[in-house]
Amino acid sequence: MKQTLRVPTRLAAAVTGAAFLFLAACATSGVSPAAETAEEAAILSLLEAQDVAWNDGDIEGFMAGYWKSPDLRFASGGNITRGWDQTLARYKARYGTGAEMGTLTTSDHEIDILSADAAIAHGKWQLDWQGKQPWGLYTLILRKVEGDWLIVSDTTTAAE
Numbered sequence: 445m446k447q448t449l450r451v452p453t454r455l456a457a458a459v460t461g462a463a464f465l466f467l468a469a470c471a472t473s474g475v476s477p478a479a480e481t482a483e484e485a486a487i488l489s490l491l492e493a494q495d496v497a498w499n500d501g502d503i504e505g506f507m508a509g510y511w512k513s514p515d516l517r518f519a520s521g522g523n524i525t526r527g528w529d530q531t532l533a534r535y536k537a538r539y540g541t542g543a544e545m546g547t548l549t550t551s552d553h554e555i556d557i558l559s560a561d562a563a564i565a566h567g568k569w570q571l572d573w574q575g576k577q578p579w580g581l582y583t584l585i586l587r588k589v590e591g592d593w594l595i596v597s598d599t600t601t602a603a604e
Contacts, residue, residue, distance in 0.1 A: 473557045484555045487565055487586060487593050495550055501542035507532050510595045511587070517597040531598075539573070546573030550582075561588035569600065579603050 473480060490509050497505030507528065510516055514527040518534070525534050539545045552568040563586045570579035585597040 473559055475557055475560055479560075480557045483557050483563065483593070487555050487563055488553060490586075490593055490595075491550055491553060491565065491567070495548050498545060498548040501545050503532065503535055503539075503541055503545065507535070510598070511589060513596075515596070518600075519598070520600040521602065544574075546571050562586070563593065 475483065494506050494509045497503075497508070510528055510531065512528045514529075516526065516528045516531055518525040518531045525531050549570045549572075550567050551570075552566075554566040556564045558564065565582075565584040565586060567582055568579065569582055570577060580600060580602040582598065582600040584595045584599075586593045587596045588594075
């Protein structure tokens with residue numbers, strides 16, 4: 445004999461309502477369009493400041509856009525580096541300091557505000573470095589920490 449599970453009407457309505465609210469919350473950032481535009485501009489400004497710092501040979505200035513925490517995550521070339529200090533050391537070991545860092549250009553920025561304190565940024569990077577022009581794509585997870593947008597996770601890929 446087959447048994448049928450019967451769910452009381454109120455419980456079914458509550459579950460359905462909760463599911464609807466969850467889906468609605470996932471579908472919107474909860475940030476007004478004007479505020480979202482301002483937050484996107486703030487993040488773009490951070491990314492542009494990183495380009496300027498890099499091109500000035502200021503690796504610490506470039507790193508100012510990252511969360512200064514041992515929980516910072518940087519993934520590139522099949523490796524994961526954890527921590528702000530370790531990420532700085534990785535950049536210095538790979539690219540040196542000052543003029544030897546080359547010229548960085550980022551473009552094709554796509555910024556998605558997820559909530560008042562979380563965002564994702566995608567884009568393209570290109571480096572004119574040691575007579576070469578490596579390039580690739582990046583995905584950044586940003587959090588608003590004490591009023592400032594900071595990169596908490598960076599996944600950067602190289603083309604070719």
